[in-house]
Amino acid sequence: MRLKGKIALITGAGRGIGRATALLFAREGADLALTPENPAEIEAVATEVRSLGRRAVPLAADLRDETQVSAMVSAALDSLGRVNAICPGPVATPLRARNYPNEDPRTLTQPDEVAEIILYLSCDGSAAINGAAIDVAWKGQDMLPTVR
Numbered sequence: 001m002r003l004k005g006k007i008a009l010i011t012g013a014g015r016g017i018g019r020a021t022a023l024l025f026a027r028e029g030a031d032l033a034l035t036p037e038n039p040a041e042i043e044a045v046a047t048e049v050r051s052l053g054r055r056a057v058p059l060a061a062d063l064r065d066e067t068q069v070s071a072m073v074s075a076a077l078d079s080l081g082r083v084n085a086i087c088p089g090p091v092a093t094p095l096r097a098r099n100y101p102n103e104d105p106r107t108l109t110q111p112d113e114v115a116e117i118i119l120y121l122s123c124d125g126s127a128a129i130n131g132a133a134i135d136v137a138w139k140g141q142d143m144l145p146t147v148r
Contacts, residue, residue: 002029002124003028003119004029006031006122007030007031007082008021008025008122009033009034010025011035011063012037013036013042014040014041014045015041015094018034020114020115021111021114021115021118021119022045022048022056024115024118026052027052028119031056032049032054032080033072034057035059035061036060039060057080059075088109090109091109092105096108
């Protein structure tokens with residue numbers, strides 16, 4: 001378990017990247033504070049996390065509202081304790097498909113792939129990576145990931 005004893009706050013945890021990351025982190029030993037895009041979805045994910053033997057605290061917040069975000073982070077810290085922010089780019093999710101219906105999802109990174117990157121950056125093995133912006137190329141392009 002690479003995240004035993006660690007805690008994460010995962011936004012958008014009801015589906016897509018957030019759900020994939022929440023379940024991966026739970027399998028790796030992390031306790032989680034979870035916020036949904038759709039509040040009806042979050043309890044199902046929290047139940048899955050708990051079934052893996054981890055703590056899950058569902059929290060609601062409109063991420064466009066700084067006051068609600070501050071309250072959410074405070075609630076996560078009060079319930080579980082340390083938080084990092086990770087912001088991914090274009091990923092093959094239902095939301096992306098709705099917003100870009102003509103886009104080929106095979107050219108996009110999958111939610112599980114983003115979750116693996118997030119996991120790596122959360123583990124002790126990546127402790128030397130600090131303050132870097134890691135660009136992940138779209139699939140099908142002859143580009144390597146870059147670190148700025």
